[in-house]
Amino acid sequence: MGYLAKCLTRGVMVPVGLLAGSAGNSLAADLGPPPPAPVIDTAVQPAWTFRFTPYGWLTAWNGTQTVRxxxxxxxxxxxxxxxxxxxxVALMGDFEARFGRFALLGDVVWSRVGADRSNIRSRTLAPGVTGTLATSLGLDVEMVIAEFGVAYEVARSGPLAFDILGGARYWYQEADLSLAVTAAVDIGDLQVAGARAFARSGSVDxxxxxxxARVRYTMAPGHxxxxxGDIGGLGVGSDFSWQAIGAYGFELGTYQGITFSGVIGYRALSVDYAQGEGRRRYEFDMIQHGPILGLSMRF
Known part of the structure; x- marks a missing residue:
């Protein structure tokens, strides 16, 4: 018979601690080892981040414009x-919303640009026009370029990330080609205003x-x-289009939860689009290229 049992049978008082310890040991033996502590996942879950970048694109134009x-x-x-x-100053802005590896992209450019005779050479200038035309020429184009699409990060190695992207680029244009008229008998379908004749495209889109694809490389914190690079058109809209952009962003500081960065770079965008025949033909075969300067806001 155990010690405790003998003591209890004989009426001997047993210290409570001994009873508690014995009972506790017996209970612990019955219940087995305590369950392991729950593991709490403290990994940071991805969240949406947004970046808006108003910028200026200092474009040069090289190519051919056909109006009527x-x-x-x-x-x-x-x-x-x-x-x-x-x-x-044109209106230009770039937007990106990112969630983990996935991103939504948007970019809009509105511009109204012109060039005078010193930058324009005549090519099949005025079929069907009789009389005398001076050499003074002018070209004015109002244009909207809107891009929208998605990107997905397919690979990352340290500070280097590689994305693939897809989407669409929308073009809207109105072009006026003006000619200085000195004496004209028949100017066909051109519109005359004062001493100038105009070939107007109307709305074309x-x-x-x-x-x-794109590559993002973190050179240093905040840099x-x-x-x-992308290609497009492929006969669906334009015959062919390509774009190349290189830019460098450098963090300027944070204010009220918004991180501001300066952006400098270079952008080239080429498109070859044509529609119609004869006097109804419109063609825009042009490369627009030049430096970009912007201010990025991330939140």
Whole structure:
């Protein structure tokens, strides 16, 4: 018979601690070892982040513009365009919403640009026009370029990330080709205003599917290098379109939860689009290229 049992049988008082310890040991033996503590997952879950970047694109134009069958060759620098354009500052902005590896992309460019005769060469200038035309020419184009799409990060190695992207690029244009008229007997379908005749395109728009890729490289905390390339059109909208962008972003500071960064880089966008025949033909075969300067806001 155990010690405790003998003591209880004989009426001997047993310390409570001994009873408690014995009971506790017996209970612990019955219940077995305590269950392991629950593991709490403290990993940071991805959340949406947003970035908006208003910017300026200092474009030069090189290519051919055809309005109502009249074609001109354009070779205009940014300075040439500024001197002739109705506006010195266009409206441009880039937007990205990111969740983990997935991102939504958007970019809008509105511009109204012009070039004068020193930057334009005549090509099949005025079929069906009799009389005398002076050599003074002018080209004004109002344009909207809107991009939207998605990107997905397919690979990452340390500070280097590689994305694939797809989407669409929408184009809207209105072009006026003006000619100085000195004496004309028949100017066909041109519109005359004072001493100038105009070939007006009216509203022209089209939609290009695009596919591409981009590389993001974090050079140091707050410093990122960005490279992007895409192709589009492929006969669906334009015959062919391509784009290349290289930019460098550097963090300036944070204010009220918004991180501000400066952006500098270079952008080139080419498109070859045509519709109609004869005097109804419209063609825009142009490369727009130049530096970009912007201010990025991330929140």
């Amino acid at each position: 069958g009249r074609s001109v060759k354009v070779d205009a620098s940014f300075i040439d365009i500024v001197e002739k354009s109705d506006t010195l 089209w939609l290009d599917p695009i596919v591409g 990122e290098l960005f490279l992007r």
